[in-house]
Amino acid sequence: QADLGLNEHHQNEVVSYMRFARFKRGMCLKTVDSCFQNLKDSRLVEETFTVDEVIDLLDELQSVVxxxxxxxxxxxxxxxxxLLQQLFSQAEKWYLKLQTDVSDLENRELLGQVAEFEKSEYTSSNEKSTADPIKPKLAPLNEGGSELLNKTVAHLQEENEKLKTRLRTIETQATAALDEKSKLEKSLRDLQMIQGDQKNNANQDITELENKVAALKSQFEKTLNDSTANQKFLEEDLMTTKHDLLKVQDQLSTAEKELEKKFQQTAAYRNMKEILTRKNEQIKDLRRRLSK
Incomplete structure (x- = not known):
């Protein structure tokens, strides 16, 4: 009997899968046969066909197949x-990493061994017409469990030591950080004290400056008030002077009118007026004559 080099359990699983594959292969061949039979029954109803018709039949058959x-x-x-997913999932439960060699899938010698194995398995038994495609998952591997467990424990211990070393390093760094923090806090307090003294001096300077500004402001307001009072006095004096000027101008105008009135009442003014009147009459008479 051919042997694939597997234990009895795994070899039985291989046989089960080969039955499933054999069943699927038979179904596929039946489907192909039915394609040809359908062509014979539906299209080959005439005795003669042209070349184009034969080509169409073959093309149609080729497409279906x-x-x-x-x-x-x-x-x-x-x-x-x-199938591979099932195997890998079970292997990962035990932290195993399986590998596959794709090049062996086309190895003629290995393929021949599989063919011999299939032939020997089915020589003495009748081929089943149906097969269940859903197979139960393989049980987790039990062989080598103790060794794997020991490796896992050793790995965990190694990780534990690494974590302890890292913890000590972190503690050292934390202690150094606390010391640095204390130094920084002391420096901060000293700086705050210096800033406090500087702030007091600055406040004193600001107070003196504010007093000077207040004094200058008071002096400026006093000067401004004096200027305002002086300006008001000058404005009032100007108004009085304007009134006096208008009064004098009115008196002067009145005096001029009285003087003119008195001048008109004199004999010389009347004689001069009569002479001017006669001269005007003479000029008008001359103009009339010249116009004729």
């Missing part, structure tokens, strides 16, 4: 991925 085979190949690939 291509689609069926492609679908089955894709499904087979996905099935293999699910």
């Amino acid at each position: 291509h689609s069926e085979v492609e679908s089955e190949l894709i499904n087979t690939a996905y099935t293999n991925v699910l």
Whole structure:
């Protein structure tokens, strides 16, 4: 009997998977056969066909078979991925890392061994027509459990030592940080004291400056008030002078009018006025004559 070099449990699992694969392969072949049979039953109803008709029939058959085979190949690939996922999940529970060698998948010698194994397994038994595609998950590996546990404990102890070393380093750094903090706090207090003294001196200087500003402000206000009073006095004096000037001008105008009135009442003024009147009459008479 052919042997794949596995223990009995794993070899039984391989046999179970091969039954499933054999069933799927048979179903795929039946599907391909049905494609040809459907073509015979539905299209080959005439005795003669032209070249174009034969080409159309073959193209149609090729398309159908291509689609069926492609679908089955894709499904087979996905099935293999699910199988690997089951194996890897169980291995990860025990912190194992499995590896695969894709190049061995095309090794003719190994493929021949698998073919011999399948042949020997099914020579004495009848092929089942159906198979359950859903397989129970493999139980976790029990072999080498103690050794793996010891490795895990050793790894945890090593990690613990690393953490202790790191903790001591952090404690040292924390102590140094506290010392530095104390020094900084002392420096801060000294600086605050110096700033307090400087602040007191600054406050005293500010007070003196404020007093000087207040004195200057008072003096300025006094000067401004004096200027305002003087300006008011000058304005009142100016108004009085203006009134006096207007009064004098009015008196002068009155005197001029009286003088003119008196002058008009004199004999010389009357004679001069009569002479001017006669001269005007003579000029008018001359103008009339000249106009004729």
